Amino acid sequence: xxxxxxxxxxxxxxxxxxxxxxxxxxxxxxxxxxxxxxxxxxxxxxxxxxxxxxxxxxxxxxxxxxxxxxxxxxxxxxxxxxxxxxxxxxxxxxxxxxxxxxxxxxxxxxxxxxxxxxxxxxxxx
Numbered sequence: 001x002x003x004x005x006x007x008x009x010x011x012x013x014x015x016x017x018x019x020x021x022x023x024x025x026x027x028x029x030x031x032x033x034x035x036x037x038x039x040x041x042x043x044x045x046x047x048x049x050x051x052x053x054x055x056x057x058x059x060x061x062x063x064x065x066x067x068x069x070x071x072x073x074x075x076x077x078x079x080x081x082x083x084x085x086x087x088x089x090x091x092x093x094x095x096x097x098x099x100x101x102x103x104x105x106x107x108x109x110x111x112x113x114x115x116x117x118x119x120x121x122x123x124x125x
């Protein structure tokens with residue numbers, strides 16, 4: 001279902017877009033994300049686990065958050081698997097009920113927080 005909803009979320013600006021260059025093609029790929037703000041820092045949490053955007057971000061170490069015509073470049077640092085629990089919990093509290101609980105169900109299918117990559121993002125300025 002994500003391949004149907006993701007373009008609509010971006011087109012109608014219902015979610016910011018994560019733009020990251022492909023690790024092999026070098027071309028920009030954009031997917032909707034909900035950045036998590038926690039203790040003055042921002043994070044990206046992967047509800048579906050080891051997705052293409054996760055693998056691309058690991059290789060490139062940078063990307064952009066896009067909202068309409070605005071683009072905010074950032075660098076990314078991955079959080080080690082053993083430290084992801086509090087970020088996953090905070091993400092579920094913030095976004096778990098979105099889209100009729102769809103986001104929460106994604107985590108229910110993979111309940112171990114270590115299965116959900118988390119990246120701290122820092123604005124490039």
